[in-house]
Amino acid sequence: MKKFAFVNGNVFDTDTESFIKTNILCDDGYITDITSDPAPVGYAVVDLNGKYIIPGLVDVHTHGIAGCDFNFADEKQVANMCRAYAKHGTTSIMATLASAPLTSLMNSIFAINPNRLESKSDGANILGIHLEGRYLNPEKKGAHNIEYLSAPSTTELDDLAQAMLPAPLHFSLAPELEGAEEFIKRAKEYGATIGIAHTSATYEKALEAVKWGASAFTHTFNAMTPIHHRMPGATVCALTNDASYAEAICDGMHVHPAIIRLIYKSKPRDKMVLITDSLAAATWPDGEYDIAGTHVYVKDGVATDINGTLAGSTLTLFQGVKNMVKFLKLPFNRAIKYATINPAKMVGAEFVGKIEKNYRADFIVIDNINEPEIEAVYVGANKID
Secondary structure (H helix, E strand, O other): OOEEEEEEEEEEEOOOOEEEEEEEEEEOOEEEEEEOOOOOOOOEEEEOOOOEEEEOEEEEEEOEEOOEEOOOOOHHHHHHHHHHHHHOOEEEEEEEEOOOOHHHHHHHHHHHHHHOOOOOOOOOEEEEEEEEOOOOOHHHOOOOOHHHOOOOOHHHHHHHHHHHOOOOEEEEEOOOOOOHHHHHHHHHHOOOEEEEOOEOOOHHHHHHHHHHOOOEEOOOOOOEOOOOOOOOHHHHHHHHOOOOEEEEEOOOOOOOHHHHHHHHHHOOOOOEEEEOOEOOOOOOOOEEEEEOOEEEEEEOOEEEOOOOOEOOEOOOHHHHHHHHHHHHOOOHHHOHHHHOHHHHHHOOOOOOOOOOOOOEOOEEEEOOOOOOOEEEEEEOOEEOO
16 A cells, blocks of 8 residues: 555544644555654655544444345445445444344354455445344334344354454343343453343343443433333433443434433543444435344335334434534534544444544545535545545
């Protein structure tokens, strides 16, 4: 790969959440320096002309985009999905699998893996695999096909984890199910991170799961015990437990904008994570799709099953960031970390989500920060066409 010098840009500094006029030096797809010095000899110079540069977005919970779904995609379709993610500003993903029979999940993993073995420069990089299901409570199944659900099994986990390695790996499950404690503890041995999901857990059970090793709450509020002043449930544990991450789908439909504000006000600044939970319909026309073994209908960008249950989103992560700005009346720079460094840290991928030395050279060029739109996307310092 070439050595690149991106000069004259207003570069987002994650630590201060501010833009700094500086230059970015890149070699072999990684950032080697952030400096005000002129570009060294031998570097291809890219003049950013005062535009705003933010880290490439990191989506740790996404099932699909551009008409394809990770559960059903073959190796070529996965590669096409990666290019579609990158064009919309998401440069790193956790390929998320919904509930399915074990053999089907294994086949999906084998289709995903060839696309994550080497760093990509023509599309989003797949950091790892997120298995959302099949270890979910049928009472809170959402759009997941009840026939595919199962109690947590360490025998299945061993097979899945071996196929999913190397880390990052992320599992979402209901901690109140029989076998959950053993599953969570075994998953931690593989270096996996754990999200509490599709659960009827009490506050106490959710807190116990955190002690076992769960470190996140999957699409907080959705498919989760709601708030009650005498029975607080998993939702309150997500909001009040400062050590855990709380995912949020910021589309204004899965949770009301006021709930986004509640999560924002409740969590430490480094523990809220924007996700899409997108299905194949993301960036694609309305119509009929499948997710988690369920047929869904997308109308006006809203995906529901035949019973009207929400079934994933059609959101892009960049739009989620803009929605957060709108819902919370935040300046753009205050919303960036929730879709970059926070999700990266949630799954242990601390080499993306930040414009800093030794991080991968993934970033987005923004025309302005008052009404931000994507002007260009770079993955490994290479421009996505």
